[in-house]
Amino acid sequence: MTPRTRRRIRRLADRTALGLSVAVLLAPCLFVFFWMVSLSVKYDIDNTAWPPVFWPEQMTFENFKKVFEESPMFLYFWNSVQVTGSATLVSLLLGVPAGYGIAKAKANRMAGVLLLSRMTPGLSYLIPLFTLFQIIGLIGTVWPIALTHLVITLPIVVWIMIGFFETQPHELEEAARIDGATLWQAFRYVALPLARPGIVVGAILSFITSWNNFIFGAVFAGRTTRTMPVAVYNMLTFESFAWGPLAAAAIVVMLPVILLTIVIQKEIVQGLSTGGVK
Template sequence: MTTITGSDTGSAAPARTATNLRTRRKVRKLLDKAGLALAVAVLLAPCLFVFFWMLSLSLKYDIDNTAWPPVFIPTQPTLDNFVHVFDESPMLLYFWNSIQVTGTATLAALLLGVPAGYGIAKARAHGLAALLLLSRMTPGLSYLIPLFTLFQMMGLIGTVWPIALTHMVITLPIVVWIMIGFFETLPQELEEAARIDGASLWQAFRYIALPLARPGIVVGAILSFIYSWNNFIFGAVFAGRTTRTMPVAVYNMLTFESFAWGPLAAAAIVVMLPVILLTIVIQREIVQGLAAGGVK
């Protein structure tokens, strides 16, 4: 018969307590992860349902798109709607117009916004930053009449340049505000050491601050591209028949007589596809950039 001494009982109790604590922590972590996954699923469900419904419309015939009860999953998928989009409109031309407008607006915003963000961050000129944010918060409709008059006097109406320039109202404040946050978090000691070694302010910016702020530049470029690509109002006002962007081209597919839901959904998928592919390809850069900018 084995006798349990007091010392053995005393040593087993802390071991059981530690095991129970580890078990509770594991259970708590699992519950936290499950709750987070549930919250993300609830938030994403409406967006995913809209995208699924749009994809379903684009792969069905008109008779299925107008059927009741609704046909969620097509029994006979078809690509005729996509073929109709490219046959009935010069979609490749509109795609090229969007590339020109978005690329120009994003590149110009980076060239101007990155140095501006650096200067505002170093000068602590938060009033100027608030002024830029105010321009972003102002409705785009308030810019249309004066800009339309100006571009009409310059003979630019109907070209892609007015659209690209007006898109900077969207892209430039985004880049400036993101870069302010990044440059304010950079270690001051590195730039001070470069200045002590004889580097000018421009050299410190170019060789020290700019490489360290690469994640912020990537995030600013991506967000600028997405917002510029999806913008509708400026293209609808300033574009001509051959200079329409993709969102304007989709809008022009609407008719007063009836809605062709299949081709309309297919055109919307075509517009969304570049942004979706871009986000999937460089999602790691987005996460790293946002995480780096959020650490003080």
């Protein structure tokens, strides 16, 4: 056997091992997603049958119809858009400059504090925030939900942007300062365009985290200000589980995130491979 043939066999073995590893890791997630789709297009008799019916002989979309007929899902969707959009936008407006300042000042302790705040469970913020919003009179509106989402989205953006700004060449900004640019102008015209992939990644991760958050919406929202995850939870009853409508509602919640990820997947890959996300 020639060395060239050995290299080909080794490459083929490495690719096969990598493919099997990816398949093993993805199989549980894909099965759960497939089972959820299967539940959403089956009748109740098939959803409770034994042995399980993995795919129905006759599909139905009555579960999706029931979701929109029995609950104001469009209103909850709009509430989620307001909450997630405002939380993501404010996180970018505050987090990108903060990440730049921490990276340039090499304030590693500040970065550690941000990481600690990200690791702190959201439940620990509920009592003081609920008391504060109750005094102000914001309980039952979408604003407390959006503000509390900053607790989880802002550290994500800052932490990501620190990694991107630390990897940028300092010579470009120094050249701009020598030419007479202020610190703000160097940030705006030099550092910010180079950090575009990081901004995209931070925005996407903030959007996904805020969109899927449940606990803050369950505590602070009213009947007309519920977000999508809270609306899905409210479909559960003590008498029985309507698995079909519940799975259909879960797919409706997941669909915007899935579509967004598919549309801008190139930006996500470019951002993750460019700036060394921490």
